[in-house]
Amino acid sequence: MKLRIKGNTARLRLSQGEVDELAAGRAVSDSIAFGPRPGDRLSYQVVVSDDASAIGAELADSVITFFLPANAAREWAAGDDVSLKADQPIGDEGTLRILIEKDFACLNPRRGEDEADMFPNPNAGAAC
Numbered sequence: 001m002k003l004r005i006k007g008n009t010a011r012l013r014l015s016q017g018e019v020d021e022l023a024a025g026r027a028v029s030d031s032i033a034f035g036p037r038p039g040d041r042l043s044y045q046v047v048v049s050d051d052a053s054a055i056g057a058e059l060a061d062s063v064i065t066f067f068l069p070a071n072a073a074r075e076w077a078a079g080d081d082v083s084l085k086a087d088q089p090i091g092d093e094g095t096l097r098i099l100i101e102k103d104f105a106c107l108n109p110r111r112g113e114d115e116a117d118m119f120p121n122p123n124a125g126a127a128c
Helices: 016-023 070-078
Strands: 001-004 009-016 028-033 041-049 057-058 062-069 083-089 095-102
Touching: 009 016, 009 041, 009 062, 016 028, 016 041, 016 070, 041 070, 057 083, 057 095, 062 070, 062 095
Parallel strands: 009 095, 041 062
Antiparallel strands: 001 009, 028 041, 057 062, 083 095
């Protein structure tokens, strides 16, 4: 799972296996360490919930949790839609834009990057 943050936008890209996990109702997670102590780690996860009525996010104890309604996860995994989008009001800060996408294999493979579990790129084989 890849996380990109810019301003009040959070964008996640998920592999085929991760999307399958969500469709089965299981969470997917990852983290990044900024130092050796436990508090130096930022974790992020997508949690599927029968109780969630909309896509949302929260931050607590250095963990970013994105919530995804279970029915939305199943429909997205089984369908051709590339992304799920939501805008979450965040008070005086405006709106947090959340984008969760299926991660496609690059058209030009990059050295050292494993793309075995990525979705096939719909533009593969197309002339430039």
